[in-house]
Amino acid sequence: MPEPPEQTPSTLKAPLLFISVLLIASCGLIYELVAGTLSSYLLGDSVMQFSTVIGVYLSAMGLGSYLSKFLQRGLARRFVDLELAVALVGGFSAPILFQAFAHTHAFRVVLYGVVAVVGTLVGLEIPILMRILKDQVRFKDLIAGVLTLDYMGALFASILFPLLFMPKLGLVRTSLLFGLLNAAVGLWSTRLLQSQLGPTRMIRLRCLAVMAILALGLAFAGKFTLALEEEVFADEIVYAKDSPYQRIVLTRGRGSFQLFLNGNLQFSSADEYRYHEALVHPAFAVKPDAKRVLICGGGDGLAVREVLKHPSVQEIVLVDLDPAMTDMARFQPMVRQLNGASLEDPRVKVVNADAMVWLQETSGPPFDLALVDFPDPNTYALGKLYTSRFYRLLQRRLTDDAMIAVQSTSPLMARQSFWCIAATMEAAGLKVKPYHLAVPSFGVWGFALASKRDFAIPTQVLPGLRHLSDEATAAMFAFPKDMDRVPTEVNRLDNQVLVHLYTREWRRWS
């Protein structure tokens, strides 16, 4: 069937319409980037997420382009409607996806659904616009102009998204903002295409209504983001993953970012250097020539970063339960930057296993230094990693003059727990010297330095650290009265007293 002739092309403002191509192209790419980023944050494995999102999106665009041939009449009106639809679905895509992740089990279904719908709608845009312009512009100019601007729009979007929009606005606001832009293109085209539209009042009202909804969304964007674990996290969530072992969440705010495991803060990028310097360097101060280093826990790679500062180190074995954790340390850009890609160092071998089972069931050459950095003992499964049995198993894998450093919770907030860990290590036959320092995001934090043989408190640390100096190192080993030693039971597998102590002591602070 021949197409009905479009009327009075001379009244169309072709150059301006080309500009709208630029805008809708950037919008389209932004939605794609939003979906890809959001799904890699939430699901991990960014290569997989980006590939599948792009695949679904492009094929949906293909579908849209195909479907465009079934649209016959009133193309200008269709175009405006299309802009509004893209504005709504694309604009709300990020909030919708966050909600779906938080409240349904069908996140992937929603993800690919939204991507497919947006892709299809975006796929319709350019063919329709080209058909609107085809009688006014020569074909070769039309193709060249539209495609040039389409690709340029994509370039703008892809450069500005990571540099400007993501850091300044976050995912939710970015997607809403571009939705608004899409709706604005719709409104603007009611002027540009006026001659083809007939009465435009209703259409303009519709455009304004859609823009108002999106603006409202933008105003309450904070609420959308927070709906996901709002009680727990004060800051914007940039990464969240449920592994079989724990829930891993990264948040960002106030110039730093934080890692939470099951809602418990593990580090803040603002002051983690204090914690990790204190965990790692005192042990090296006593054993500066350590070659083989064992790290139990510490899947974030931050302790490894500190260990790698010691030139004597030839091999690091890091045993962390959760592959999701060590993957995040490797691939999540913020964490990777913070740990200096430490897990990629050829000296590092990552083992994903329960450290205690690993110690029990494997054997190998002994280690010169062991860093034990587990989450606090608030469950039985974690409490076992602080038992005399654990420290005995650990000793079996160490040289006779090996040094051990153990993160051992706060001597101020959980004084009995802290000293219970020291007493337990002693019961397992170790010489123990506990120490502490202030880590602002945690409070006063404690460690235990230990060895099979007696050793002197270190007085010299690696130069050039951010927090530890020789004086500061020696000072950590003095305990003021309110944190000084208290008598406690030994934490054994069959009593797990530490779990009870710990939960009782921390309850007072929450």
Next chain:
Amino acid sequence: MKRRDFLAAGALSAASLACRRKPEFPFQGELVGPDLALGHWLRGGAFPDPERFEPISVLVVGGGVAGLSAGWRLAGGGVDDFRVLELEVEPGGTSRSGRNHVGAFPWAAHYLPVPDRGNHAVLHLLDECGMLEGFDAKGEPVFAEEATVRAPEERIWAYGQWWEGLYLRAGASTEDERQYHAFFREVDHWAAFRDAKGRPAFSIPRSRCSDAPEATALDGLSFAAWLDQRGLTSPRLRWLLDYACRDDYGARLETTSAWAGLFYFAARKQGPGEDSRPLLTWPEGNGFLVNHLRRALGERLRCGVMATAIREEKDGILVTAWDHLNQRRVGWKAKHVIFAGPQHVARHVIEGFAAARPASTRIRNAPWMVANLTLRGRPKEPTFPLAWDNVLRDSEALGYVVATHQSLKDHGPTVLTWYRPFSGTDCDGERARLRALDWPACARLVMEDLRPAHPDLEGLVARLDVMRWGHAMVRPEPGLLWNPDVLALARPFGNIHFAHTELSGLALFEEAQDHGLRAAEEALAASGRRGQSWR
């Protein structure tokens, strides 16, 4: 076949495939031994003699804990010239264990209370296994941390959630609490009791217990009657005590003697007012100890060999046996035989025994069903976390123990060992009931029992294997344990000595071991090798 026939046949078989009923469970499994058929074959009677009888000093019949311990003692006493015959392919009897890709798991007995310092035999064995680390300042033994049950030890499912411990404190009235304490005061009284010779009323093994009438009189009445006399009616308390009877004896309050009921609690007390002794366990349960004994015996243990006839003649005891691995008849001529099988087997196998020892029919065994569920992952645990022993209050079964608990594995695949005593009064009837259950019926029993606590279990089960123990546990019914005729069953019958936990009337590792050592020492003494006792 013509092409058309071929197609038709294909269509038919496709149709029949489609019609075949969907299996009830998305997992598989099987019924495993003990070799019921072999055991029953014994009753068939008449076995011709083998071609020759190999001369030997001591022959032990039965490779359960009692028989293995007898062999262990003989070897320790300098006798090398002995064999232990076990009819099953695997030794251990009711302390046997299994192993699959996840790890080891028990098939029945799974724990041992830590022995007191007077229980020399168990201490000796644990020392040999590397489980005794030394003695503390008070002289009490200290055991390897990895063998003491890891906390949390037990939890109970009630009111739709899991609670820590076995005694349900939630919702207990003050009267419940009062009676709970009143009962444990009685236990303390008995834990403190010493007779004129200084012997305790209750101790493990029971050969160390007092035979003073004040104590043994407790055997004359049922545990239920004893509680009634003291007005101990609290449903929670009675549930706990009934659970103890089912768990340790396969019996109920009504079919357990008060002596046995109090034994369970008082013999495990470290002292009056003190806690119960902690428990020792391993992923494979008491199979750990069995495997140690088996290694100690080496080639002297012969599995897959069933004694079919034992006949005492002037110059020795002729033992005929069927070696069903090699499908041949074998014979020994032994100076001494230690019969370490159950009494009902002795009646069929030992010539003249049934007529001479009518009291052997007094021993009655409760049947048990044990299922091992191999899981791909852990069920969801929104309330109190998975413990070693997991008990469901409103169930005929006892719940399950977790094989990976002791191997420290808190994530991923595991094996749950589920226990169900058939504790009805009529043991024979219960046995017939158990024997009638095929695999799907067993699987149904297990899954329906666990479903309320673990609605997500079915999708996690990779295998479910079932052991039906026909004669699992001797039942300490009132009047059995101190009956002189029953006690006399442990005495030698000519040069045939007896060892089995049944002879104590209490199904416990320590009892089986104690009888094994006693029987071995009788044989050693008779052959002039009287040394210091290990008991």
